[in-house]
Amino acid sequence: MNDFDPATLRALAFDVFGTVVDWRGTILKEGAIWSAHSGVAVDWAGLADAWRAGYPVAMQRAMKGEIAWGNIDALHRGILDEIRPRFGLGDLPEAEVAHLNRVWHHLDPWPDSAAGLARLKTRYTISTLSNGNVALLVDMAKHGALPWDCVLSAELFRAYKPDPAVYQGAARLLDVAPHELMMVAAHPSDLLAAQRAGLRTAYVARPLEWGAGGYREPFGDARFDVLADDFLDLAARLGA
């Protein structure tokens, strides 16, 4: 692929939503339980996709100062309130809306995530690097038994990925040079921004992120240092 040598690497920074955890599958699972209890059928797949699709838009609004900065719960809630009437949940009681919105704090990891991270941790420092805030990432790690060495968030840099300040800030806090840090993500756009900031990059395929046959962000002519099928494959490729 290129001249990348894992021996030059000291730390890995992971995108979280979609790369480490299965947001869509978790929303579908919890939605199905709710529908079974309430007897109300909902197009949970459609809701999940619309909810997630609203995220980049809401982040841009936050960056422009139209939404309070760094409050990802409020950001998720704003999107949910906008879309839920379309899915027959316009009259959902406040307590249930608040409960549904908390789903982002306890998303289930992909089946290989915890085991792959544990292997990678034996050789590298492993950290989150998500636009999700620290408290949410901590909740998610506890829920999924994700063995992070460190929980870093865009929140700490008062910016959002793909702003280079986030990638460079992570290298600074971990006290490594940018080229000693590898961004791991299922999203080429995240990796391209990390690459421009001087980081190494690993693309991990998550073909089910948007469901079977669902959306996959195109690669274009991007070149990453490592391409992996999952975190266990990534560990093998990085000698961990």
Place this chain on the structure above:
Amino acid sequence: MNDFDPATLRALAFDVFGTVVDWRGTILKEGAIWSAHSGVAVDWAGLADAWRAGYPVAMQRAMKGEIAWGNIDALHRGILDEIRPRFGLGDLPEAEVAHLNRVWHHLDPWPDSAAGLARLKTRYTISTLSNGNVALLVDMAKHGALPWDCVLSAELFRAYKPDPAVYQGAARLLDVAPHELMMVAAHPSDLLAAQRAGLRTAYVARPLEWGAGGYREPFGDARFDVLADDFLDLAARLGA
């Protein structure tokens, strides 16, 4: 002691040097190995104590801008260079001085630290809250298998304990109210500052921090929410 109820608590923030790890014992151990190899006798206990005693002074200089902010390695190195001629190490080669200075990255935990933290983690979010920087705290956690949920450092708030910004900043990042966060430390001064910032407090006795019969910071008439003999005792007292 007072009306403190562990059920109101959501997270614990730990001082690290002296509270979680045994800086003095580690320096003595590594020093003894160095002396055995080199045949050079050194008063390692005296050096360790002088080194650590220089820390608060150096931090004050850093806060005044006389030393670059947040660089704890440089701060430790400055103190070491000042004191080492007194201990017969004035002519130590640069590589050996640099190696010695790194000891602060891999201090050994007290015997109960890892097991106590693992128990506390089952019920609470557990985080560091140290003046040591993130990278150093991550190295130390990997060395001692300390199962932090989160590595928080004064570095993230561009202040040093006992500045209230550090304690309040930790509560903010963990998304808990100050009274839902408990500072755990072997140092009354740290706990008093946390208390003034609205946090709950747990004093953990570390009678060997400065060696048998060594210095112990006085309590005065301070009142803390919990007094514990070690982290296992703390876990029992907090119902974990």
